[in-house]
Amino acid sequence: MSVRTPDPEPTGDEPFGQSAGSSNPGWLSEVELAEARRRMPMLYVEGVPVRVDGMGQVTEIGILLRATPMGEMTRTIVSGRVRYGETVRDALFRHLENDLGPMAFPLLPPQPSPFTVAEYFPIPGVSAFHDDRQHAVSLAFVVPVSGTCEPRQDALEVTWMTPEEAATDALADEMEGGRGTLIRLALASVGALR
Amino acid sequence: MSVRTPDPEPTGDEPFGQSAGSSNPGWLSEVELAEARRRMPMLYVEGVPVRVDGMGQVTEIGILLRATPMGEMTRTIVSGRVRYGETVRDALFRHLENDLGPMAFPLLPPQPSPFTVAEYFPIPGVSAFHDDRQHAVSLAFVVPVSGTCEPRQDALEVTWMTPEEAATDALADEMEGGRGTLIRLALASVGALR
Amino acid sequence: MSVRTPDPEPTGDEPFGQSAGSSNPGWLSEVELAEARRRMPMLYVEGVPVRVDGMGQVTEIGILLRATPMGEMTRTIVSGRVRYGETVRDALFRHLENDLGPMAFPLLPPQPSPFTVAEYFPIPGVSAFHDDRQHAVSLAFVVPVSGTCEPRQDALEVTWMTPEEAATDALADEMEGGRGTLIRLALASVGALR
Amino acid sequence: MSVRTPDPEPTGDEPFGQSAGSSNPGWLSEVELAEARRRMPMLYVEGVPVRVDGMGQVTEIGILLRATPMGEMTRTIVSGRVRYGETVRDALFRHLENDLGPMAFPLLPPQPSPFTVAEYFPIPGVSAFHDDRQHAVSLAFVVPVSGTCEPRQDALEVTWMTPEEAATDALADEMEGGRGTLIRLALASVGALR
Numbered sequence: 001m002s003v004r005t006p007d008p009e010p011t012g013d014e015p016f017g018q019s020a021g022s023s024n025p026g027w028l029s030e031v032e033l034a035e036a037r038r039r040m041p042m043l044y045v046e047g048v049p050v051r052v053d054g055m056g057q058v059t060e061i062g063i064l065l066r067a068t069p070m071g072e073m074t075r076t077i078v079s080g081r082v083r084y085g086e087t088v089r090d091a092l093f094r095h096l097e098n099d100l101g102p103m104a105f106p107l108l109p110p111q112p113s114p115f116t117v118a119e120y121f122p123i124p125g126v127s128a129f130h131d132d133r134q135h136a137v138s139l140a141f142v143v144p145v146s147g148t149c150e151p152r153q154d155a156l157e158v159t160w161m162t163p164e165e166a167a168t169d170a171l172a173d174e175m176e177g178g179r180g181t182l183i184r185l186a187l188a189s190v191g192a193l194r
Numbered sequence: 195m196s197v198r199t200p201d202p203e204p205t206g207d208e209p210f211g212q213s214a215g216s217s218n219p220g221w222l223s224e225v226e227l228a229e230a231r232r233r234m235p236m237l238y239v240e241g242v243p244v245r246v247d248g249m250g251q252v253t254e255i256g257i258l259l260r261a262t263p264m265g266e267m268t269r270t271i272v273s274g275r276v277r278y279g280e281t282v283r284d285a286l287f288r289h290l291e292n293d294l295g296p297m298a299f300p301l302l303p304p305q306p307s308p309f310t311v312a313e314y315f316p317i318p319g320v321s322a323f324h325d326d327r328q329h330a331v332s333l334a335f336v337v338p339v340s341g342t343c344e345p346r347q348d349a350l351e352v353t354w355m356t357p358e359e360a361a362t363d364a365l366a367d368e369m370e371g372g373r374g375t376l377i378r379l380a381l382a383s384v385g386a387l388r
Numbered sequence: 389m390s391v392r393t394p395d396p397e398p399t400g401d402e403p404f405g406q407s408a409g410s411s412n413p414g415w416l417s418e419v420e421l422a423e424a425r426r427r428m429p430m431l432y433v434e435g436v437p438v439r440v441d442g443m444g445q446v447t448e449i450g451i452l453l454r455a456t457p458m459g460e461m462t463r464t465i466v467s468g469r470v471r472y473g474e475t476v477r478d479a480l481f482r483h484l485e486n487d488l489g490p491m492a493f494p495l496l497p498p499q500p501s502p503f504t505v506a507e508y509f510p511i512p513g514v515s516a517f518h519d520d521r522q523h524a525v526s527l528a529f530v531v532p533v534s535g536t537c538e539p540r541q542d543a544l545e546v547t548w549m550t551p552e553e554a555a556t557d558a559l560a561d562e563m564e565g566g567r568g569t570l571i572r573l574a575l576a577s578v579g580a581l582r
Numbered sequence: 583m584s585v586r587t588p589d590p591e592p593t594g595d596e597p598f599g600q601s602a603g604s605s606n607p608g609w610l611s612e613v614e615l616a617e618a619r620r621r622m623p624m625l626y627v628e629g630v631p632v633r634v635d636g637m638g639q640v641t642e643i644g645i646l647l648r649a650t651p652m653g654e655m656t657r658t659i660v661s662g663r664v665r666y667g668e669t670v671r672d673a674l675f676r677h678l679e680n681d682l683g684p685m686a687f688p689l690l691p692p693q694p695s696p697f698t699v700a701e702y703f704p705i706p707g708v709s710a711f712h713d714d715r716q717h718a719v720s721l722a723f724v725v726p727v728s729g730t731c732e733p734r735q736d737a738l739e740v741t742w743m744t745p746e747e748a749a750t751d752a753l754a755d756e757m758e759g760g761r762g763t764l765i766r767l768a769l770a771s772v773g774a775l776r
Contacts, residue, residue, distance in 0.1 A: 107250065110252050114699070117694045188581065307505060311502070
């Protein structure tokens with residue numbers, strides 16, 4: 001199975017919202033992006049969507065169901081690349097909106113520090129995380145969402161689970177690249193792991 | 195000047211919402227509370243109310259204006275004791291509601307870890323924080339509020355300041371017990387200190 | 389089974405190093421301490437001793453084997469009360485030295501923030517943590533130790549486990565008051581939980 | 583003045599320790615590195631060296647004095663790029679050793695989370711941090727060092743300052759790219775900012 005960090009950017013990789021084909025030096029063609037992935041660590045953000053109660057306590061975790069290009073179903077979280085010139089915060093918001101739809105109303109944490117830094121290596125076993133396509137370093141955040149999630153792009157649905165369900169080995173086995181571990185670290189950071 | 199950690203519990207110290215005068219062993223009379231303060235560290239929570247923009251970035255800090263029993267005006271933040279049987283989260287919510295009113299709609303952070311632990315000692319100089327009445331250990335949180343603040347109890351008003359204003363020495367000089375330092379640590383934790 | 393937060397202070401509860409029986413108002417007799425436990429949250433510190441490699445990565449977790457007053461064997465971590473007038477840092481150091489001996493050479497973290505705040509309630513189920521004797525709020529820290537541990541007091545031995553062993557349900561079942569959860573949160577905070 | 587994130591890699595940019603000129607696809611020539619800097623966020627690590635006392639409390643901050651290529655003197659901290667295939671931890675250790683020498687004995691924190699994420703943009707004003715050469719995202723850590731620092735490469739000396747000295751505007755003015763702010767955030771994270 002091909003394990004990959006999702007990077008849904010169908011219309012190219014335009015920083016600052018410019019269109020593909022422009023002469024902007026920040027533009028990366030598909031070929032150049034593939035080349036860069038083999039030579040440099042790629043900066044990612046990941047978001048674990050959660051529901052909280054009136055006291056801020058996490059009650060549910062949102063797990064995405066996604067179909068891979070080969071038609072396999074996998075479970076994952078919100079994840080994507082930070083572009084040239086984009087803040088980490090803007091990248092996180094963009095990927096949340098891409099994956100959860102415009103009505104999710106994510107409440108990004110005020111803190112710039114992630115709950116963990118997940119390091120994905122192309123060779124399995126270097127760390128808990130693996131991406132056969134690239135060396136990616138991901139800043140991971142827990143993000144309460146207060147609205148309605150309507151997955152867009154290639155995410156098929158969001159499944160809301162209790163912290164107990166989200167921490168199971170059964171779920172971890174369905175998740176790509178070691179993200180079952182990331183879910184547990186997210187749960188631990190909000191005191192919801194037993 | 196008498197520097198004190200605000201602890202506004204005019205009708206006594208009833209855990210679990212029971213009324214003063216009950217035979218609940220958790221009840222502490224004024225005399226007993228005064229006695230305990232001289233013998234044990236008291237557990238406190240403190241909340242720094244903030245306004246955030248749509249991306250979660252802190253734009254303003256809410257500082258309380260309070261009149262001391264001697265009629266002096268001081269600047270402070272939300273602060274109060276954790277009662278027997280009460281969770282830290284419930285205590286934080288209770289004091290936020292007491293000080294900011296029922297329409298403030300605080301969004302408590304999902305994480306149980308405070309941005310800092312402020313240790314108030316009766317003898318100045320032991321730490322950055324000082325309370326001549328007691329040894330208090332305070333778990334301090336940044337709390338976005340999305341509603342309208344109408345101070346209750348002895349807090350006269352909430353002043354919203356930019357991060358720059360909140361970090362000035364002028365404000366720190368108006369704050370009791372070293373809370374100017376606490377404001378700066380709060381700003382640093384959200385990346386809003388320069 | 390009687391689940392308790394260890395609080396080994398055989399010669400009384402003398403703040404500032406004074407001897408039992410002095411007229412120091414900070415002194416708590418056994419009776420007074422028992423009384424306070426039923427009326428106020430008690431402030432605790434807990435330390436999870438770890439071994440790290442040359443790169444700072446956690447390789448082993450130190451778990452204490454302790455005999456309860458009834459002769460039962462339980463697994464636990466370093467834990468104890470913060471005294472009146474004592475800093476959190478001093479309390480943590482004191483309990484580490486008490487439980488691990490004077491040659492453990494603990495390297496206390498420079499940060500004042502704990503990796504989690506563990507709330508122990510006398511009634512099970514309020515939180516993940518339980519202490520039938522009291523309401524205790526514990527600031528929990530991961531502490532690398534570089535020396536030799538020779539348990540003192542009622543701790544019989546320190547067992548060094550890999551992160552994998554320390555995260556098992558089997559170990560959690562042997563630990564009192566929900567501290568199996570605390571170990572997992574500690575592992576998560578150092579990225580050593582899978 | 584040309585403000586730059588130091589990236590001292592005089593013998594090329596060899597991941598996995600290979601020599602310049604090899605056919606390793608991970609190798610970036612000077613030209614390719616310059617090209618990449620204009621198209622992608624570069625991942626950096628930064629370390630604030632500190633001295634701690636026996637209780638883990640920070641007593642001094644190590645600030646590097648460095649000569650720029652134009653012969654200007656600036657103050658800075660340990661900083662450098664994460665290479666392809668390298669862990670964040672290894673990169674931090676490598677740059678600490680490069681800048682502080684082999685006898686500094688840095689004690690890397692067991693936690694993978696930085697105290698802050700500093701985002702350097704080529705255009706000033708986007709964030710608190712600025713690097714006219716590139717968009718760099720830096721994971722910043724406080725690192726106690728227990729040995730002797732003998733700066734190598736282009737760092738001329740390490741100056742040890744008290745937390746008070748390190749927080750002054752005078753020092754901030756001497757630091758490049760907004761790193762005076764980074765020092766204050768570092769101090770705040772260890773409770774050493776007033």
